[in-house]
Amino acid sequence: MSTAPAVHPLRRPVDAPERRLHAVAEPDRKRRPKLLYGIIALLGAFAITGAQMALSVLITQTSYDIAELTSQQRDLTYQKQILADELAGLSSPQYLAANAAALGMVIDETPAYLRLSDGAVIGAEEAAGTVSSVDAIGRGAVENALISETPLVTAPDATIAGDPVTAEEMGLAADTPLPVTDGLPTPATR
Structure with missing residues (x-):
């Protein structure tokens, strides 16, 4: 057996690249960081x-x-x-009535009406008396807690709160209930 010599392809010689490095005559000064930026x-x-x-x-x-x-x-x-x-x-109507009573106004139990068509007066033609049937300044039927101590506009020394009438003042026994004269009585609580 014969051995054949190994064949290698021919290579071209590679041109060496030019070196770009060159010697520096004097090194640059070392740069300091800018103080202004800091x-x-x-x-x-x-x-x-x-x-x-x-x-x-x-x-x-x-x-x-x-x-x-x-x-x-x-x-x-x-x-x-x-x-x-x-x-x-x-x-409230109670406060307005008390101010009206302090001015001298009275409630007439027999009102009169004026008929506009002919001007005739229907009802009692006489004015009410000087005494009202409702005592708005004194002891009211039901005391209004919002205005009980508020002085009246027309009489600054008066209020709608009156002293409650006791059974002894009326000449009744202590255990006798008060008579109902002007509305429901209010209980006296202590």
Whole structure:
């Protein structure tokens, strides 16, 4: 057996690339970091931190302001309700009747009417007497708690609250109920 010599392909010689490196005559100075950039970065960080702190303080102060305004609103709502109750008491028929009685007005038990078609007076033609059948300033049938201590507009020293009449003052025994003369009696509680 014969052995054949190994055949290798021919290679072209490879051209060596040119080297781009060259010798430096004098090395460059070492560059220092710019001090101005560092100062600006630190000032920016401090500004952001300061802004966050200022916003936090403002938000906290706003929360306190909201809480205070809520408290004021609640107090004003209470005052509004108190004033509405006082207005309801002062516009009640009982208070208006007491003021009218203090002015000398009386309730006529026999009212008269004027017929507009011919101008005729129907009913009693005489005016009511000087004494009213209802005592609006004295002891009322049912005392109005909203205005019991409120002085009358027309008589500042008078109120609608009168002293309750007791059975002894009327000449009755202590266990005798009071007679009903002008409405339902109110119980005396102690």
